[in-house]
Amino acid sequence: MRETSWSGPSILCLALVAGALALPAMAEPITVEALSVDEAGGGSLPVVSDITDTEAVILFRSSVPLACSVVYGDSPAFGRIAVDDDMDGSAHSDHHPILSGLRPDTEYFFRVQGTGADGTLYLGPVQNFRTLAAVAAPRDLAKLSEGAQVVAVSSNYGGAPNEGAWGANGAIDGSRGTAWSSNGDGDAAFIEIALGERAEIGAVEVWSRSMSDGTARITRFTLTDDAGKVHGPFDLPGADRPYRFALQAETATLRLDVIDSSGGNTGLIELSVFAE
Numbered sequence: 001m002r003e004t005s006w007s008g009p010s011i012l013c014l015a016l017v018a019g020a021l022a023l024p025a026m027a028e029p030i031t032v033e034a035l036s037v038d039e040a041g042g043g044s045l046p047v048v049s050d051i052t053d054t055e056a057v058i059l060f061r062s063s064v065p066l067a068c069s070v071v072y073g074d075s076p077a078f079g080r081i082a083v084d085d086d087m088d089g090s091a092h093s094d095h096h097p098i099l100s101g102l103r104p105d106t107e108y109f110f111r112v113q114g115t116g117a118d119g120t121l122y123l124g125p126v127q128n129f130r131t132l133a134a135v136a137a138p139r140d141l142a143k144l145s146e147g148a149q150v151v152a153v154s155s156n157y158g159g160a161p162n163e164g165a166w167g168a169n170g171a172i173d174g175s176r177g178t179a180w181s182s183n184g185d186g187d188a189a190f191i192e193i194a195l196g197e198r199a200e201i202g203a204v205e206v207w208s209r210s211m212s213d214g215t216a217r218i219t220r221f222t223l224t225d226d227a228g229k230v231h232g233p234f235d236l237p238g239a240d241r242p243y244r245f246a247l248q249a250e251t252a253t254l255r256l257d258v259i260d261s262s263g264g265n266t267g268l269i270e271l272s273v274f275a276e
Helices: 009-022
Strands: 033-036 048-049 056-073 080-083 092-095 107-116 121-123 127-130 149-153 191-209 219-226 230-233 243-261 267-275
Touching: 056 121, 191 219, 230 243, 243 267
Parallel strands: 033 121
Antiparallel strands: 048 056, 056 080, 056 092, 056 107, 107 121, 107 127, 149 191, 191 243, 191 267, 219 230, 219 243
C-alpha cells in the first residue's frame, strides 16, 4: 500500500471538517443475533479429538454448510484462531480445524463459530480440554528439524515454493496444522525426501490430506529407496490420522509415489520415517 503524506496539519483539519459536514445522519445500529451452533449440528456439540502435548483437532459435523472457525487460548479470552484447511474457504459440513502451538499439560478454552451462506451466524458454547504431558518421541528422520529436506516434488498448489503455503515442506515440518498439496496431480503426485542421515529404516508413517468433498485423499502408494528398490504398494485406510507401515531398507532418501487416490490436489499432512 502506498503511503500519502500531508502538506500540513491545517489541510488535514479542513478535510476532516469538510467531510464531517458532508456526512449523512448516522443510521440506526444493526443488531446481529447468533443461533446456537448445536442447531446447525443436529443437537451435537463439537468434540476434541487427537489431543497431543502440542496439538488438538476439533471435530464438528453441521447439517447446515458453514464457513467455520475456532477461537482458542489458555483462558476464556482466547487470543488465537484456527480454520478448516479446505483451500476454497467455502461453507461445508465436515469441520476439523487443528489447534496447534499448544503447551503440554495445559488447560485450553475454545469456541466454535460459523456463518451460513444466507448470512446466519452460529455460535457455540465455551468448551475446554487439557493437553497431554510432554513425552519423548522417537527420532523422525524425515523432519526439517533433523536436517531432512525435499529434493523433488511433483508440484505445489498454486505454484508455491516448498517453504510456502501448501508447499512440500508442510509434509515434513512436524505439524499437522500444515500440509503439502499438489496442484491437481491426483495419482501422479510424488514427493522425495533426503533424510537427516543414511539409516536402517524400520517404519514409516503416512498421513494423507483430504478435502471436504472427498477429493485429494491418497489410498495407495509406493516407497522407493536410494538404490531404486520399490517397496509396496501400501494401502492407506483413511485420511483421519497417520498410518504406520513396516519398511526394511537402508537408504538416505525416500520417494513416495501416489498409485491410487480420489483425485485432485493430493498431498500429505505428514510423512515420518523412523530408524529400525
